[in-house]
Amino acid sequence: MILFENVSKTYENGVVALHDVDLFIDKGEFVFLVGSSAAGKSTMIRLMMKEIEPTSGNIVINGVDVCSLSRREIPFFRRTIGVVFQDYRLLPNKTAYDNIAYAMEIVGASRREIRRQVPNVLSMVGLTHKANMYPNELSGGEQQRVSIARAIVNNPAVLIADEPTGNLDPETAKGIMELMDDINRRGTTIIMATHAENIVNTMQKRVIRVESGAISRDDKKGGYSYAN
Amino acid sequence: MPIRNFKRFVSEAVSNIFKNGLMSIASLFITVACLFILGVFLVVTINLNYISKQVADQCQIQVYITREASNTGQIQNISNQIKTIEGISDIEFKRGEDTFAEFKAGLSEEERASYNGLPDNVIDDSFKITLHDISEAGAISERISTISGVSRVENRQDMINIVYSITNAVRHVSVWIILIFMFISVFIISNTIKLALYARRKEINIMKYVGATDSFIRWPFMIEGMLVGIAGAIIAYFIVQSCYSAGVAALNSTPTMSLLTLRAFGEIWHMILIPFVLVGVLIGAIGSALSIRKYLKV
Numbered sequence A: 001m002i003l004f005e006n007v008s009k010t011y012e013n014g015v016v017a018l019h020d021v022d023l024f025i026d027k028g029e030f031v032f033l034v035g036s037s038a039a040g041k042s043t044m045i046r047l048m049m050k051e052i053e054p055t056s057g058n059i060v061i062n063g064v065d066v067c068s069l070s071r072r073e074i075p076f077f078r079r080t081i082g083v084v085f086q087d088y089r090l091l092p093n094k095t096a097y098d099n100i101a102y103a104m105e106i107v108g109a110s111r112r113e114i115r116r117q118v119p120n121v122l123s124m125v126g127l128t129h130k131a132n133m134y135p136n137e138l139s140g141g142e143q144q145r146v147s148i149a150r151a152i153v154n155n156p157a158v159l160i161a162d163e164p165t166g167n168l169d170p171e172t173a174k175g176i177m178e179l180m181d182d183i184n185r186r187g188t189t190i191i192m193a194t195h196a197e198n199i200v201n202t203m204q205k206r207v208i209r210v211e212s213g214a215i216s217r218d219d220k221k222g223g224y225s226y227a228n
Numbered sequence B: 001m002p003i004r005n006f007k008r009f010v011s012e013a014v015s016n017i018f019k020n021g022l023m024s025i026a027s028l029f030i031t032v033a034c035l036f037i038l039g040v041f042l043v044v045t046i047n048l049n050y051i052s053k054q055v056a057d058q059c060q061i062q063v064y065i066t067r068e069a070s071n072t073g074q075i076q077n078i079s080n081q082i083k084t085i086e087g088i089s090d091i092e093f094k095r096g097e098d099t100f101a102e103f104k105a106g107l108s109e110e111e112r113a114s115y116n117g118l119p120d121n122v123i124d125d126s127f128k129i130t131l132h133d134i135s136e137a138g139a140i141s142e143r144i145s146t147i148s149g150v151s152r153v154e155n156r157q158d159m160i161n162i163v164y165s166i167t168n169a170v171r172h173v174s175v176w177i178i179l180i181f182m183f184i185s186v187f188i189i190s191n192t193i194k195l196a197l198y199a200r201r202k203e204i205n206i207m208k209y210v211g212a213t214d215s216f217i218r219w220p221f222m223i224e225g226m227l228v229g230i231a232g233a234i235i236a237y238f239i240v241q242s243c244y245s246a247g248v249a250a251l252n253s254t255p256t257m258s259l260l261t262l263r264a265f266g267e268i269w270h271m272i273l274i275p276f277v278l279v280g281v282l283i284g285a286i287g288s289a290l291s292i293r294k295y296l297k298v
């Protein structure tokens, strides 16, 4: 469950990235954030994971008032949401397996739990045979699968993705979207910012269009463009 | 910190040391250099203290009395007068014959032959006086020389003065050199670590995004720093040891050192190794903790 109430964000340099945004996303939804470059999509996502603070307004995620979290509580809050980035952000010194295991280690999972769960998600993203490879030995699509596996390994209620297919060819992107759909069907709420028109059009999910820092359209089963 | 995490942190730290080999070597090198300077300081201080103690032990005044005074039984009287002077810890009477015999005993057979014609009482009776504080030797000598019956006062003030001024000068200078050097070293080390961390800030960032707590991120870095510190301490220790042994051997062969001795490394090794390990671990841990702070604020 994600709630934005009158959220505004003005960056230190004076750029108004979001202006008075209201938004409600229910548990289990799959939502696309679309809109032209500099519209404010990434800003919304960075607000959700408390990478930045809103200038005004309220943000509630899974019942947690994000704005009132103290510095010490942030790590524990972040463990309840999975995050996927355009540039994968894997730890370069760790294998695919260890990257995923790291996310479990920080939450204090036991060796046994890790040995059971990591192969599970690896097989879910179809990378069992590449478990012991380092990120620089994997293709972009494979790295993104590892990063998705890492994001979901602790069963977060919400998965946030900022242009997860941005660096991938259409065929690979399609595979990633099937994976996301799969994850969504298991009950995880998904918010995904994207420019990929055909992905949005084929998936037929809720589409929120952001324009100049405000929500201009919100379609229950939408397509990318106005024509749809 | 749970045991499970501790094991994780240590293995993480060890693998990071090797994966960031160049930076580890740079940190190691600087730690060794810093500790080496500290070692020079320690060795110099330890030996200066040792030398000044030796000088203090040799801090004696020889007071000769006139033959007339000896013959008229004034020895006790003179001794009493000397004892009233402050700063004297011990006074010992020595007959001239004994002094002469001792002197001759220290000579070789041939040298001794040339003294054979002399009478036994060629040297005057004397007092050997030990002082509390060597720096008062001059003043006390002067006062004693005014006592009637005293013919001459001999002290080794010249030698004492030289050793003392050198000791003091070196002590003052070395404190400053060390302070300045420590400052520079800490600066360089924390910057090296910062540089190392700058390359790894992305890594730290990712850890934060995944929800790692600050301490979970910090520990491996700190252990890494401590391990490099310990390694640096051990390397620096062996360098100091070999330099010291070579230096002592070279110094002991010079004539000036015939009067004084330096400490053997076997006697002082722990005074080097323990501070090295402590300082190495501290520099590594504090350096890492301070440098990482900036990158944890995400």
Ligand SMILES: Nc1ncnc2c1ncn2[C@@H]1O[C@H](COP(=O)(O)OP(=O)(O)OP(=O)(O)O)[C@@H](O)[C@H]1O
Residues within 6 Å of the ligand: A011, A012, A013, A015, A016, A017, A035, A036, A037, A038, A039, A040, A041, A042, A043, A044
């Ligand atoms: N850290 C920042 N400091 C200052 N201004 C920023 C910062 N990040 C983003 N902005 C500005 O905020 C506005 C919204 O940026 P944002 O990244 O949210 O856009 P976006 O919708 O994600 O764009 P894109 O589709 O290109 O990723 C832009 O004008 C951008 O220049």
Ligand SMILES: [Mg+2]
Residues within 6 Å of the ligand: A041, A042, A043, A162
């Ligand atoms: Mg963006």
